[in-house]
């Protein structure tokens with residue numbers, strides 16, 4: 396099968412033939428139809444998160460089941476599925492306490508033996524997916540079966556970016572109606588935090604970004620205000636929009652320690668800042684005024700992958716989409732044939748676009 400391999404950090408991917416092994420009893424081979432480019436893919440390729448080489452990136456995938464291991468019962472060949480990087484065993488402490496996204500039983504096939512190149516070297520399926528390839532081999536728990544008819548370019552977005560932004564608001568923070576919310580960074584993840592805030596009944600919903608055009612778009616997704624963090628001090632601007640108090644919730648969807656510091660400063664008393672973005676390893680630690688915790692009862696927390704349960708949240712968002720209460724099509728900036736993947740990555744790295752989607756040669 397063809398795959399786009401990263402052999403050297405910061406260099407274009409190399410499209411070549413790889414061998415993918417057959418599924419073990421609890422594994423499924425999926426023929427990839429569409430893979431969206433996430434910002435962490437760019438970080439992976441640039442080596443910002445470290446990790447081994449060579450690897451195949453891409454973790455927001457939709458496709459059809461090609462082949463199942465002997466013990467797989469949840470899906471069958473031909474089924475349309477969304478692939479997530481989250482796998483869960485259903486039996487460990489975190490799975491049993493309703494947090495399967497923290498499953499302690501990690502599979503190892505992304506590191507060894509799943510993919511091999513022409514020279515017989517192991518190639519890593521990054522994030523247990525490796526979706527910049529015609530096929531992926533995953534654990535059955537990573538799959539969500541979807542109905543026929545949902546187009547694959549839209550479906551793949553639900554593998555990570557959509558659920559991460561939405562789930563931080565709905566699952567992690569559980570924002571109550573009429574809360575004030577700010578979202579720092581309104582790109583492919585942040586727009587989903589905005590949509591989550593709308594679903595929760597938050598008001599105002601303040602989009603904060605350094606790119607003016609993103610603020611305009613955020614309003615189309617439900618933001619009530621936009622703050623251009625390049626033109627004005629975002630902390631003062633957010634306070635100005637909330638009677639001087641600050642907001643009840645801030646969602647930081649950019650991977651930046653500095654942004655978390657700003658989020659803390661723009662919180663109202665008893666407010667909660669949720670760090671959703673993943674800063675590069677080299678980002679300096681954030682320092683916060685410790686006295687304010689006691690004086691204001693502020694909370695700082697994180698949101699990992701939207702704190703989601705795949706089999707509950709993904710069908711839930713699809714249901715909202717189908718009745719017109721959730722925007723997905725509007726999140727796609729461009730569609731690129733697989734052969735043009737490096738162009739698509741470059742365009743995503745430039746930062747101003749939403750999700751670029753890699754389309755593979757097969758009908759949805």
Ligand SMILES: [Zn+2]
Nearest residue numbers: 433435555556
């Ligand atoms: Zn992602």
Ligand SMILES: [Zn+2]
Nearest residue numbers: 484487490498
């Ligand atoms: Zn588990």
